[in-house]
Amino acid sequence: xxxxxxxxxxxxxxxxxxxxxxxxxxxxxxxxxxxxxxxxxxxxxxxxxxxxxxxxxxxxxxxxxxxxxxxxxxxxxxxxxxxxxxxxxxxxxxxxxxxxxxxxxxxxxxxxxxxxxxxxxxxxxxxxxxxxxxxxxxxxxxxxxxxxxxxxxxxxxxxxxxxxxxxxxxxxxxxxxxxxxxxxxxxxxxxxxxxxxxxxxxxxxxxxxxxxxxxxxxxxxxxxxxxxxxxxxxxxxxxxxxxxxxxxxx
Numbered sequence: 001x002x003x004x005x006x007x008x009x010x011x012x013x014x015x016x017x018x019x020x021x022x023x024x025x026x027x028x029x030x031x032x033x034x035x036x037x038x039x040x041x042x043x044x045x046x047x048x049x050x051x052x053x054x055x056x057x058x059x060x061x062x063x064x065x066x067x068x069x070x071x072x073x074x075x076x077x078x079x080x081x082x083x084x085x086x087x088x089x090x091x092x093x094x095x096x097x098x099x100x101x102x103x104x105x106x107x108x109x110x111x112x113x114x115x116x117x118x119x120x121x122x123x124x125x126x127x128x129x130x131x132x133x134x135x136x137x138x139x140x141x142x143x144x145x146x147x148x149x150x151x152x153x154x155x156x157x158x159x160x161x162x163x164x165x166x167x168x169x170x171x172x173x174x175x176x177x178x179x180x181x182x183x184x185x186x187x188x189x190x191x192x193x194x195x196x197x198x199x200x201x202x203x204x205x206x207x208x209x210x211x212x213x214x215x216x217x218x219x220x221x222x223x224x225x226x227x228x229x230x231x232x233x234x235x236x237x238x239x240x241x242x243x244x245x246x247x248x249x250x
Contacts (some may be wrong), residue, residue, distance in 0.1 A: 049074070051082045056244050057108035059161075060085045061096075061103060063118050065169055065232070068224060072233035073240070081111070081244055092119035092139050093148030100155055107159040111202065111243050113236060116152070117168035117187045118222060120145040123178040130177035138183075146190045153198055159214040162243050165195045166236070167206040170213060179222065203239045205232055 045136070058081045060070050067085060074083040086103040090096060093116045120140035123131045128139075140148060156163055167188045173181055188206055197200050209216060209224075209232065216228030224232065 004121060006048050056081045057107055058083045058111045058240055059109045061114040063089050063091055068229040069233035069236055073237045076237035089249050092116055093145055094140055096152050097148055109159060111240055112156055112161045113164040113240060115166040121179055121183040121187050132176050134178050142186055145187055146176055149191060149194055153194055163200045164203050165200050166203045169205050170210045174220045177228045208235055
């Protein structure tokens, strides 16, 4: 067998292996690792969660932060509740107004754990693209965010579900697209006023994460590492479980 033939045979085998690994990798990504920070990229590809008709239904509405911890929450509440995340990324309140009724569907939700804010406060260009310039406008300025959230809260209250609002998680300076750390405080304050006025329970993830950002969050990033998603999931699961148990006692 000539050297040229050997090289061609080797290359053919190598290409086959690479293609096979790529296919297997694609299959593995069909159901992303539970709790993974990469979950948001593949969230729309997940298989539907099996709903146990004997368990209460819990809907988590939120952005990629919530997508990162929902799988862990589902695992912790297995046998206690059906935990579903809205399809994809709930992003900002503008998308929420557009999609909320679709996300609610015709399911009777016992508990809805929700958040908007992290996308609203980010800076965007005039055409709506992500911006790293703090002088560019925000996706929804504070007044718009407040008005949108008030409408969304009324729509959520109309479901009759027990509502839990999660505060927007903190982040360091220098994240991209541009988000000023102090804006998380301002947007949370506005949201908390709405929740208080409507007697809605608050899950303060901002306060939970703030002292531990250096160890729980990626560097110059709004997203959390595996340990960070676990910390968030623990508190979300515990909060939801307490509400479920309280409803069962009534």
